[in-house]
Amino acid sequence: MQTTLCPVCSSDVIIEEGSSEKDLVSCLNCSTELEIVTLHPLLLEPLAESAEEKIDE
Ligand SMILES: [Zn+2]
Numbered sequence: 001m002q003t004t005l006c007p008v009c010s011s012d013v014i015i016e017e018g019s020s021e022k023d024l025v026s027c028l029n030c031s032t033e034l035e036i037v038t039l040h041p042l043l044l045e046p047l048a049e050s051a052e053e054k055i056d057e
Pocket of ligand 1: 006028030
């Protein structure tokens with residue numbers, strides 16, 4: 001098991017063993033869904049597609 005920094009909130013995100021590129025992980029701190037872009041080096045990118053911006057009204 002390894003950890004890397006959340007690109008959104010900079011807390012540790014746990015990467016399960018056996019994870020591969022394009023897998024999704026969730027940040028436990030900010031609940032953002034993150035996609036594993038590359039494993040070497042470990043690089044995460046937030047999935048911004050889904051309603052992250054709340055539409056008020
Ligand atoms: Zn986070």
